[in-house]
Amino acid sequence: MSVVAGSVGASTASLRRARVMGILFLLVGVLIVLVFGLGSEGGVVSRLGLNPARAETLFRLPDLVLPARSTAFLLGAVCAFLGGVQLSRGFERRVNLVIAIVLVLFVFAFLTWAARDRSLSLLGMLQSTLLRSVPITFGALSGVLCERAGVINIAIEGMLLTSAFTASVAASLTDSLWIGLLSGAIVGGLVAGLLALLAIRYQVDQIVAGTVINILALGLTSYLTDQFLQRNQELNNPGRFQNVPIPGLSDVPILGPVAFDQNVLVYLMMAIVAASFFGLFYTRWGLRVRAVGEHPKAADTVGIRVLFTRYRNVILGGVVAGIGGAYFSLGAVGRFEEGMTAGRGFIGLAAMIFGRWNPIGAFAAALIFGFADSLQVKLNILRVGIPSEFLAMAPYLVTILIVAGAAHRVRPPAADGKPYLKE
């Protein structure tokens, strides 16, 4: 008797969750039909562009021309169908994949609705999604490198800002973008060195140390901008890295113009994502780093130098954040502006958490934030009737939602944020 009661008790929880998901899918379907379907006038088409702005591509794809209303009906029906399947049979373990599919369908329905009677460059959106995810990815990777070794780095924002400033000034002075990039990376490493010293050597609370560095970075760069850059504009005119299409790859439809017609910093980001992923999970270096972040004492007893590993990784993380900082001034804007990082370092932290401290996961999460960001800009242009101030909140809102929804389910490295004391 009690046995039955017990096992039922356990499975009702997951059953309830499955039900909720199914109902949610259904509701999304209904929402799509009601708002986007009935919200579009019959006979109106949406034109979604799939070609890059520049004309000379090898393959030209036709634009996607969709009847707004029936597309919404169709997408809504698919969502509802998925909901029905979930309720009757259940996707069990694949439910996460289905959640993602429903989300994509919803966003797509939304875009078709927003672009009704107009045209919207879907490709342009993907491009800007990637671009806007670049600094977030650098920030997240910086966090991954530090926290995998057990040091919390919330100073990413400060590192981005300082190196954005340094890169701009150094590039302007020397007239070389490369020297600017190098200086940005070095300064990122130096700021990280300060964090490492405070956190590892002096065992200052790592949140406090990071916050101090952020405040310092914001104050210092703003002061220096006011004092010097305002008056000497030539100190803040570095120019920008130009796009370098990769021969062959850049002609692949859709993927080519999005991923392989970018500037060198974007390629660098992809390389660092791959290198840190393979480095962390497939090499001796990574095994030791993770051991230090999970159980430093165990690492110590097999002869791994815990403190050295931590210093090295924090500084490495700083260098990565430094490159990300240089992207702001040398890759995107072409000059330094006060507070130009606008919280991207913190969003990077959220991406790191959502990506489960895994470089590829962090990159994927950064892409989601990048998409929210680019969507917000597009909607502004399309004038969908939402005030732009609210739209500008999108990336931050997504951050809050994701951190609130996912953060309690992911597990940080066990020794994250804990100083290591010998004897």
Add this chain to the structure above:
Amino acid sequence: MRLQLKGVTKRFPGLVANDSVDLTVAEGEIHALLGENGAGKTTLMNIVYGLYRADGGEILLDGSPVHFGSPRHAIGAGLGMVHQHFMLVPVFTVTENVMLGIESTRRFGFLDRREAAQRVREISQRYGLEVPPDAVVEELPVGVQQRVEILKALYREAQILILDEPTAVLTPQETEDLFEVMRSLQEAGKSIIFITHKLKEVLAIADRITVMSRGRVVGTTTPGETSEEELAAMMVGRAVRLRVDKAPADTRGPVLEVLDVVVLDDRGQVAVDGVSLTVQAGEIVCVAGVQGNGQTELVEAVTGLRPIASGSIRLLGRDVTGASPRGFLRAGVGHVPEDRQRDGLVLDFSIADNLVLNTHGSAPFARWIVRDDEAIRAAAQERVAAFDIRTLSVEQPVATLSGGNQQKVIIGREFSRPIRLLVASQPTRGLDVGSIEYIHERLVEKRDQGAAVLIVSVELDEVLALADRIAVMYRGKILNILPADTAEPERIGLLMAGSLGEGEGPGG
């Protein structure tokens, strides 16, 4: 390899943990190291392993002096150590843990997991140490985790193996398995230093025995020449009663009534599966069972630390189902938790503060909202004396105490307030015979004062010594409740393994 220590000395601020210790371990010998809590056994082994630096004395391997600045050197010289608290990375696989620090790699530092796993398999076959090379360590039972630790040492070709209290967390069967492994290692010519508090084990497996007390070696003997009583006396410096004297229980009505309770574990699985149990004032009920059969969750449920999924809990006739831990505390429930360092103490707080952790908010330790430090210190000093807590001062952080003394702090705290029900989980895990004797006496005393006492233990000896009634738990259910005076150890052992005798059903 032969290990010799000559005059090894280690001082910590305010105490001498090792005082000119001499010790010789011959090749192929199983050498037991015995001693009360805080005697300095772990410290001594940490010195040998290069984790601590000695303040004096020398270490010789095969007659030549060695200096180990770090474990890396000690490992290189052929030493291996299985620590009292495992040094495994929980989220790594067995192979990753074993190869950590001396990884097999291909080009560019890429890990060669396959080769390492192959070597793990070879070694585990050679010594009868069964481990699944690709399993994640945190998902393995402690007994297997321990084998991983031993494998780690063997993978580094250790000739001398230090096992610091390896059996404290093992079931009797796992202990048997460990002894098998130790014997096969011995046959392969390896030396083993074996630290334990269980005298029976020492007599069963050791070739030679060294006894330490308060940092010094107080004697060396062999199993043939000694007995449990003699060893206990050598350690503690006086005769120790290894059996508990107690009168038959004088029960005075139910205090704790658990009715058909279902509790889920952290992963949402049913851990306690419809348990009913009553504990009366004036009796000790012991829950026996192999670790991980729902005892932890049951204890958390009856102390309010974990919500129950269904069923009810009554205290002194009042329904307390769903009450907060504070509610349970106020209702007169005392708790000696299983993991004293994690759940029982705030390690960085002083002994005095730990002694008033659950009473500091009210008189006499506080006036209005202000702590009365004087009263707290005075009470602490009194309790340190009353409960024989060995420390230099009550202001010291509790983390610096040895395991036995940490446990006494918890006992001191819980016993100093009026409680009606005491729930104690593994109350003597890792403690020396002197401390065990002391804590057992206190538990019986509490019972005789009219409290209801619920003890969870995986030690069959402890259960048999203390219980008035024995409840055997298996896979979340209480299989049977037996009166202690008619319970045979074999029968309980069988029940713990889940086999019911003929004609018996789950009862409770």
